[in-house]
Amino acid sequence: MLEALTKKLKSAGYKLTAPRLGILRVFAQSQGRPMSAEDIFAQLEPRNECRCDLASIYRTLNLLEFTKIIRQSDVFGGVAHYELAGEHRHHIICRSCHKTEPLKLCQLKEQEKQFARLGYREISHRLEFSGLCPTCA
C-alpha cells in the first residue's frame, strides 16, 4: 500500500523525503478518513520518522494532489481535508464532532455521463452528507 504510493511519487519525478514518506504513511493508515493538514501533523511520529513543519505538510499536500495521489475531499469550516485518490468514496460527517464515516455506494456516474453529453469534460463530483452523529444527537 505505502509501497505503491511512494512509487507513484517517485515515478512522477519527485524525491522521496522523510516528511513525504511520513505523510504517505499516515494516508496509507487512514482508513479512508479525510484529514486536514493539522490532523496529519498530529499523526506524524517526531521521534523516528520526521519532525516536520506544517508548511511542509501543506506543500506536500499540494504536491500529492497535483500528482493525483490524494484528492481534496471536503472543506469543513474553512479547513481543507484530503483522502487518498484511489477509491471513489463519499462520507457522512458529524457537524458537531466532525467524525467522518465512509460510505460505499455511489450511483452518480449516470449523471456525469449526462453532463458529458452536454459538452462538459473531466467531470467529477463531490458528495458529502452531514448531520449530528448518534453520539452528538
Add this chain to the structure above:
Amino acid sequence: MLEALTKKLKSAGYKLTAPRLGILRVFAQSQGRPMSAEDIFAQLEPRNECRCDLASIYRTLNLLEFTKIIRQSDVFGGVAHYELAGEHRHHIICRSCHKTEPLKLCQLKEQEKQFARLGYREISHRLEFSGLCPTCA
C-alpha cells in the same frame, strides 16, 4: 421575492438595514448562482442602495444562514459560497472559469433516511459536480 425575504428576516426579529436589504436584493436576483462575500460586495450599488463594509457582508451572511434564509452551497478553494435556502439545488461548476449552473434533480433523500435509521439527526447533504464547461473544454 425580495418582499418575502425581508419579511422573513423581520419576523425573525432583526432590523431591516440598508446593507441587509441590498444583500437580499442581490440574492433575489442571483438566479440560484452561489456567491461569495466578495461576489456580493461587487454587486451592491454604492450609489443608491448602500456602500457597506465587507465585514458587514460577512456578518449578514452569517445571520442569513442562521435564520435559514440562505445556505452555504459549496466551498471553492477555501472561499465560502452561499445561495438562497428556498429550493434544494445542486450545481455543476467549471473548474476553469468557475461558471456555475444549477441542476434540478436530487434523488438523495432516500440515502438520508437510511442515515436517520442509524441514529443520525439533522441530516443534509452537499453535492457538486465539477468539470470543464463546453467553452473551456
Add this chain to the structure above:
DNA sequence: ATTTTTATTGCAAATGATTTGCAATTATAA
C-alpha cells in the same frame, strides 16, 4: 414627531488557515 433603546454598522486590528521567500539541508544523479 421626538426621544429612547438597542441592534447594527464601519473601521481597524485580530485571527486562523494556508502560502511564500530564502538560506540551509538532503536526496539523488553524476
Add this chain to the structure above:
DNA sequence: TTATAATTGCAAATCATTTGCAATAAAAAT
C-alpha cells in the same frame, strides 16, 4: 564522493473571515 537541484524549516506574508469598540441608525416608546 562530490555535485546539483529539489526540498526543507523558519519567519514573514497573504487571504478569507471574525471581532472589539465607538459611532450610527432602525424600531419601540413616548
